[in-house]
Amino acid sequence: MIEFRMPSLGADMEAGTLVQWLKKPGDPLKRGDIIAVVDTEKGAIEIEVFNDGVLDRTALQLGEKVPVGTVLAFIRGVEERAGAEARVEAPGPTPPPERRISPAARKAAQELRVDLSGVEGTGPGDSVTRADVERVASARRVTPVPTTPPDRTAAMRAAIAAAMSRSKREIPHLYLATTVDMSRLLGWLAAENEKRSVETRLLPIALLLKGVAQAVVEVPDVNGFWIDSAFKPGTGVHVGCAVALRDGGLVAPALHDVNRKDLDTVMRELRDLITRARAGALRSSELSDSTITVTNLGDLGVETAFGIIYPPQVALVGLGRVVQRPWVFDGRVEPRPVMTASVSADHRAVDGRRAGLFLSAIERWVQKPETL
Numbered sequence: 001m002i003e004f005r006m007p008s009l010g011a012d013m014e015a016g017t018l019v020q021w022l023k024k025p026g027d028p029l030k031r032g033d034i035i036a037v038v039d040t041e042k043g044a045i046e047i048e049v050f051n052d053g054v055l056d057r058t059a060l061q062l063g064e065k066v067p068v069g070t071v072l073a074f075i076r077g078v079e080e081r082a083g084a085e086a087r088v089e090a091p092g093p094t095p096p097p098e099r100r101i102s103p104a105a106r107k108a109a110q111e112l113r114v115d116l117s118g119v120e121g122t123g124p125g126d127s128v129t130r131a132d133v134e135r136v137a138s139a140r141r142v143t144p145v146p147t148t149p150p151d152r153t154a155a156m157r158a159a160i161a162a163a164m165s166r167s168k169r170e171i172p173h174l175y176l177a178t179t180v181d182m183s184r185l186l187g188w189l190a191a192e193n194e195k196r197s198v199e200t201r202l203l204p205i206a207l208l209l210k211g212v213a214q215a216v217v218e219v220p221d222v223n224g225f226w227i228d229s230a231f232k233p234g235t236g237v238h239v240g241c242a243v244a245l246r247d248g249g250l251v252a253p254a255l256h257d258v259n260r261k262d263l264d265t266v267m268r269e270l271r272d273l274i275t276r277a278r279a280g281a282l283r284s285s286e287l288s289d290s291t292i293t294v295t296n297l298g299d300l301g302v303e304t305a306f307g308i309i310y311p312p313q314v315a316l317v318g319l320g321r322v323v324q325r326p327w328v329f330d331g332r333v334e335p336r337p338v339m340t341a342s343v344s345a346d347h348r349a350v351d352g353r354r355a356g357l358f359l360s361a362i363e364r365w366v367q368k369p370e371t372l
Contacts, residue, residue, distance in 0.1 A: 002051050002075040008068045009040060009287040011311045012163035016040045017065040018072065020106055023055045029075060034283070036072065037103040041159040042251050043280040044103030045287060053077045100127035104280035112137035124272055129279050156249035164308050171226075174352060175306050177342040178359045180366050181329075182322050186337055188369040204322075205296055206267040210372040212294055212317055213237045213258035215361035221354045222315035222345060223291045231314065231349040240290030240310070241270065243277045251277050252293050252310060253286035263372060298322065304340045314346035315355075317362070 006016050016038040023035045034046045035055070056074040060066065101116055102123065108130045109116050114137050121128040185207055193201040216223045216237050224233040237259040240252035253273055258266060276282055292313060297305045298321035305318030320340040327336035341362055345355040365372065 001056065002053060002077055003071045004035070004049060004073040004075050006038070006066055006068050006070045006072055007047060007284050007288060009042065009045060009284055010163070011166065012159035013040055013042075013068060015065055015067045016045075018060050018062055019044055019103065020062065021058060022046075025055050025057050027055050029053050029055055037106065038284075039103075039107075041155040042249070042287065043282070044107055045282055045284055046103055047072075047284045049075065051075055051077065100125055102127060102129050102276070102279050102281035104130040105133050108133040108137075123279060123281075124275055127281070129281075153248035156245075160250060163311065167308050167311050171309050171311065172347040173309065174345045174347045174350065174355055175342065176345070176352070176355050176359055177304060177306070177318075177340055178363060179325075180339050180341050180363045181327060182337045182339050182366065185366050185369045186322070200264070202263055202267050205319075206263050206270060207369055207372050208296070208319060208366070209239055209241070209255065209258055209270070209294060210261075210263060210266055211362055211365035212292075213239055214365045214372070215358055216292060217259050218361045219354055219358040221350050222343070222358050224314060224349070225291075225312040226314050226346055226349050227312050234291030236289075236291065238289045238291045240293035240313075241273060242293060242295040242307075243274050246278055251282070251287065252290060252295075253277055253282050254290040256285075256289065292317065294319065298339065304342060306342050307344050309344050309346055314349040315358075316344045318342040318344070 009016075017040075018036060019039045020037040021035070022037065023029065023033070029035065029049050030052050031050055033049050035049045036047045037044050038047050053075045056076045058073045060070070060072050100121070105128045106116070108114070109119075112133060114133050116128060116133070119128050119132050119136050122132055123129040185204065189202060189204060189207065196202075220233055221231075223237060224231055236257050238254040238256045239258045240254050242250060242252045244250055255266065255269055255273060261269070273286070290310070290313065292315050293307070293310050294317045295305055295307045296319040298319055301321055303320045303323060305320055307316040307318045309316050318341070322337045322339045324335045325338045326333050327338065329336065341359060343355050343359055
């Protein structure tokens with residue numbers, strides 16, 4: 001019997017509240033299936049299972065807040081499932097596929113007493129969002145159930161503050177920065193986008209994320225975690241992308257295996273990730289799998305960003321805005337678009353030389369955008 005436990009969704013999470021079971025005892029499970037929705041300081045998060053089997057029984061009631069690591073349910077493994085199915089004379093009917101509904105929409109439907117079966121989804125893939133539920137509620141003049149909602153922004157800021165205080169207290173930070181000539185990347189990107197429709201055009205961040213991922217492959221020392229006084233390498237290149245939420249707060253969900261994906265896939269998945277992060281529809285793996293984080297503050301006018309490492313990761317990349325600067329090229333001075341890239345590294349796991357090699361690798365990949 002497999003114990004399914006409350007997952008840790010980052011260093012700033014200590015507990016979670018069970019909001020909804022999406023599977024019931026007896027339901028078959030496959031790796032990656034959404035089994036429950038848990039409310040945290042970061043919002044309502046869809047929790048995935050990582051084993052095939054059958055949900056045997058649940059061990060927690062809705063509304064219970066429990067620490068990370070608490071057993072939520074028990075799952076019969078594949079062998080146990082096979083034995084149980086051998087005793088069944090005829091399989092039951094296959095349930096119809098469930099409509100995609102964000103956790104925030106489910107919570108709003110409960111508060112506003114809206115039947116989700118009658119709500120038309122306008123989110124990605126026709127998914128139902130909180131805005132869809134509120135639109136239906138407004139049209140029907142439904143009075144919300146009196147509640148005292150938590151100040152989620154304040155709770156998130158408190159959780160982030162605790163994690164960042166721990167990071168600065170425990171991690172000996174090493175900071176390095178370099179200035180990157182962006183001429184080739186921006187020139188290649190402009191020519192490439194001329195061939196594309198508006199919907200399929202690429203943004204510079206897609207190339208920068210891919211460049212960071214390729215540099216990580218060259219310098220794997222920055223890709224992993226400091227746990228139990230030792231470095232543990234990541235099993236893939238899962239880049240956490242810092243996303244500012246509309247109501248305040250910040251999350252850094254992961255884009256998985258960025259080094260193995262083409263630019264179109266990176267761009268598409270990044271847009272989807274940002275949309276779902278701001279709609280409160282992230283999955284647990286996206287909040288717990290990041291092996292290195294990238295924060296891009298260039299769109300806010302910031303030229304140089306030195307971030308604080310998100311424990312237990314060992315590195316964070318900061319990207320600034322592109323500015324015109326005098327640049328020596330082929331023996332002459334001319335204006336060029338340049339960007340400052342930085343790395344904050346855990347000096348216990350990464351020395352200055354390796355961090356420098358990592359920054360150099362990022363710059364080198366940016367100079368050959370056609371290969372990304």
